[in-house]
Amino acid sequence: MTEADEVAEGHGHGAPMVEKITDFEVLEIALRELAIEKGLFTAEDHRRYTEHVEQLQPAAGSRFVAKAWLDPAFRQLALDDPIAACREVGVDWLEPTGFGTPSDFTALEVLEDTPTLHHVIVCTLCSCYPRPLLGMSPEWYRTPNYRRRIVRWPRQVLAEFGLYLPEDVEIRVEDSNSKHRFMVLPVRPDGTDGWTEDQLAEIVTRDCLIGVALPKVGVTTNAARPVHPAIRPAPGY
Incomplete structure (x- = not known):
């Protein structure tokens, strides 16, 4: 040697x-x-x-949402044919191979929030995620504690993220899989009248697109995640 x-x-x-x-x-x-x-x-x-x-960065998803807030025709296209709508903001799910990849070229659905309905996405099996729009998934999205608990106790888990929703707001959890991905279209916040697409995109963070946060005026980054004991943690984690 x-x-x-x-x-x-x-x-x-x-x-x-x-x-x-x-x-x-x-x-x-x-x-x-x-x-x-x-x-x-x-x-x-x-x-x-x-x-x-x-x-890949979540900025693509932020632009997607901002455009949907401003353009009713694009919003309808986003709900009817999200893959076509993605191309209008420069995201082609067929890239970079020309035919997509097994992990990314899938059925995409945009989940539109309302004042009485809030969506949050998860992949209970592993970490399926709309990467062309949102970039790489955050580490917490892949943890067993998030994957196992958000489907059982969504209101409590969202509270751990600092998102406290009124009891009259329904929370709907959508489970991604290898052939079906989701992205949340949150409600446009008050105080943004007259804003440009660029201004709106700045407040649409990655966490808003997953559904563990809401867009807020003045908030342009994902909130820090303090480490604390989980309520009803997944056994063994």
């Missing part, structure tokens, strides 16, 4: 060249290399897709 090999294995004087990886990462590498070997896609295809995913 050479000195370089010893360092890579952690036996030399230097730091290990490769950090310990998880079983999931080993599986991903094996599947990726096998797919490339079998000609399902090339290493260049994988690089382009990875770069595409990493640049």
Whole structure:
């Protein structure tokens, strides 16, 4: 074994060249290399897709909502054909491959809130999420505590996010899956008359698009998440 090999294995004087990886990462590498070997896609295809995913941001979803608030025709298109509406704000669910990806090209539904109805989205199985519109999902969205509890005690879980809804507001939880994704179209807040699309988009945060927050004048970032014990935590977590 050479000195370089010893360092890579952690036996030399230097730091290990490769950090310990998880079983999931080993599986991903094996599947990726096998797919490339079998000609399902090339290493260049994988690089382009990875770069595409990493640049996705929830700003696309924010623009989508702002446009729906201002343009009644676009709002109706968003409800009737969300994929077509996405193209009008520069989001093509067929990218970057030209035919979409198994994890992203799905049926998309826009959930319109009303003064008496509030939607919140979850994926109880894993972490299905409308990435072309919202970017990568936040860590808490993927946790068992959120996934298991939001469907059973939505009002209490939303309160843990700082969202307290009146009792006369119905809360409807929509469960995403591998072929069906959702995005919330929240109610436009008071005090925004005369605002431009850019101004409105600034107050539509990622959390508003998931349904764990409401748009508010002056709030342009996701609220900090203090760590505290969950009410009725999922067993074992």
